Amino acid sequence: MSSLVEAAAPSLNISQRPAANSQPWQGYSLYFEILSRHSPLSITNRETLTELQQAPRRFKKGSVIKNHELNTKYVLAIQNGWACSCRVTEEGKRQIIDLYLPGDIVGLRDYHAGGRFDEVIMLTEGLVIPMHKSQLDLGMQKDHSLVNAVLATSMHQCNIMADRLNNLISHDATTRIAYFILELHARLNLARGEIQELTLPVSQQVIGDLLGMTNVHVCRCLSQLEFQGLLTRDKESRNIRILDYAALLTLAEFNTSYLYSCRVDNPRASRPLNPH
Amino acid sequence: MSSLVEAAAPSLNISQRPAANSQPWQGYSLYFEILSRHSPLSITNRETLTELQQAPRRFKKGSVIKNHELNTKYVLAIQNGWACSCRVTEEGKRQIIDLYLPGDIVGLRDYHAGGRFDEVIMLTEGLVIPMHKSQLDLGMQKDHSLVNAVLATSMHQCNIMADRLNNLISHDATTRIAYFILELHARLNLARGEIQELTLPVSQQVIGDLLGMTNVHVCRCLSQLEFQGLLTRDKESRNIRILDYAALLTLAEFNTSYLYSCRVDNPRASRPLNPH
DNA sequence: CGAACGGTTGACAAGGGTCAAGTTCGGTGG
DNA sequence: CCACCGAACTTGACCCTTGTCAACCGTTCG
Structure with missing residues (x-):
């Protein structure tokens, strides 16, 4: 079973690069949007979180944005692009164990372990907004509702992982792919x-x-799913169009879309994650 | 791929049963032990947590101890025995997605989702100590160090799940079993x-x-692992004796034992979880 | 232009599922 | 005490799913 993410590209510690001179992210709080999705946050938190978050950084595909010595003191919000976390074996092989999409926070899982x-790694080019853990800690001490929001967000990620585990254990290959597509569809709030x-x-x-x-x-x-008329693909753009959503749901036994739903008053899809 | 946990046995909502008259658990705080494993807690928390936790309850193998309507407002600490959480499909099949051992807390993952x-389900007979979520919430508001402990404990569970995912994705069947045994060995703090x-x-x-x-x-x-001289089994007691620990580690590429380590000043193995 | 990469397809082999029969063991009832 | 039963484990035969290896094609990029 092979597992290769592209060879690590050069990467920068976030702290090495001060905020850019133009600051278009000011006033836009990605963290507030993410954290308030699962637990209500007051407008005060919006201001606090906006202050705490640092300048967005653009990373190229393949960049290591976090490891045992890089950005261990930061959590990172993905504003744009896909990333994954990997376990690195002794032989240097990388096994992908988690996938981060726009609107996900990276670094919660080893928050208390020093990011070890x-x-x-970025799977595509993308924008990432760092926040210093110690400042988030301070924020949580000031306002307890932030604690619930962080806890809820962490648990949400945990539930997504539980779902993936369920998918891996109980489905065959074709069904796993179908489930994966539906998972993405739900997480990207396209449903x-x-x-x-x-x-x-x-x-x-x-x-x-x-x-x-x-x-x-x-x-x-994928060819088989296409042959069955459940979806079509465009090879160039890597686009997938779902033709028979209901049939896909049935095939994949995907009935956990509620896991990915946001609070009704703050729909994720209706507001673009990148304000520029 | 079949998946059957024994048919659900009768179960009781915890609140239906008041504290027993003799209270041998008083003064013993399982929650303090568990929560202080990953993040330091003051002795004040010990007293608080001891007050908050309810009388232990004994459950038979196969009991449903939590579902969408049962104990949704409680978290449960496993003092004794094994339990698992399952996703139930529409056809009523149960797919195990998580395993709880003595010293684990059940119900963190859907803490903010109303336990839906x-x-x-208990996989064996066992003792369970409930705690009301709202009281734990109050405790966290009073003392912020408890927040870190709960977060760290949740994230620890999440990391264990990430490890299982890694195991499922990257290993073949024999190796998966070896990994699983090593995981248990580590989680039970036998190492x-x-x-x-x-x-x-x-x-x-x-x-x-x-x-x-x-x-x-x-x-x-299992037979093959035994044949290879890595372990021996006793069928009656369901015991496993590891003969070649190093070879098992190599076979399973299990190098994440640090994930399961507790804080050094509070070793899990040195103190029995059941004080009776 | 050629190299590198990603996707597609085919032939073949191996890992693991399925089914069925047999075994052991503990529990139950006569 | 023995007969019977069910649960769990074991083993063998067979077959399907998936991995492996290789060739080929189209695109992109230097």
Whole structure:
């Protein structure tokens, strides 16, 4: 079972780079949007979180944005792009164990462990907004509702992982792919807008690494889903259009979409994550 | 891929049963022990947590101790025995997605979701200590160090799940079993005492459900590990004795034992979880 | 232009599932 | 005490799913 994320590209510690001179992110609080999704936060928190978050940083595909010595004191909010966390074996192979999409926070899982565990790598180019852990800690001490928001967000990530585990254990390859597509569809909050099109901006090799199968078989399974009339693909753009949503749900036994739902008064899809 | 936990046995809502008259658990705080493992807690927390925790309850194997309507307002600490959480499909099949051992806290994952997600079932007979969520919330508001402890404990569980995911994705069946045994060995904190013997108090069917394989193949893989001289089994007691710990580690690529380590000043193995 | 990468396809092999029969053991009832 | 039963484990035969290896094609990029 092979597992390769692209060889690590050069990366920078966030603290090495001071805030840029133009500050278009000022006044926009990605953290507030993310954290208030699962637990109500007052407008005061919005101001606090806006102050705490640092300048967005752009990373290239393949950049290591976090490991045992890089950004251990930061959590990172993904504003744009996909990232994954990997376990690195002694032989240097990387096994993808978690996937981060726009609107996810990276670094909660080893928040209290000094960030020792995983390496986080950009799967695409993207924008990342750092926040210093100690400042988030201070924020939580000042306002307890922030504690609940952080806890709820962490648990939400944990539930997504439980779902993936469920998917891996109980489904065969084709079904796993179908489930994965529906998971992305839900996490990207496309279900709410009844948008039936999404992009998988990664290679079939990466999809295989995520789902515990080979790139060859990913290709076969996708072809089969297409053959069955459940979806169509555009190879160039890596777009997928879901043709028969209901049939996909049935096939994948995907009935946990509620896991990914946000609070009703703060729909994720209705507001673009990138304000520029 | 079949998945069956024994048919649900009768179960009681914890609140239906007042504290017993004799109270041997008084003064003993399982929650303090668990929560202080990953983040330092003051002795004040010990008293608080001791007050908050309710009378231990004994459950039979197969009891449902938590679901969408049962104990939704409680977290449960496992003092004794094994439990698992399951996703229930529409056809009523149960898929095990998480395993709880003595010293684990049940109900953190859907803490903020009203406990809607999983059903938790005893895999063996066991003792469970409930605590009302709202009281834990109050405790966290009073003392911020408790927040860190709860967060760290949650994240620890999340990391264990990430490890299981890693195991499922990257290993074949025999290796998965080896990894699973090492995971248990580490989580039960036997590594510290260099104890090479442990008990799997569940059927091979359940092990298969946990690892995404059939009971038949679990049997074959265990036999093979025994044949290779890595361990011996006692069928009656369901005991396993590890003969070649180093070889098992190598085979399973298990190098994450640090994940399960407790704080040095509070070793889990040195103090029995059941004070009676 | 050629190299590198990602996707596709085919032939073949191996890992693991399925089914069925047999075994052991503990519990139950006569 | 023995007969019977069910649960769990074991083993063998067979077959399907998936991995492996290789060739080929289209695109992109230097």
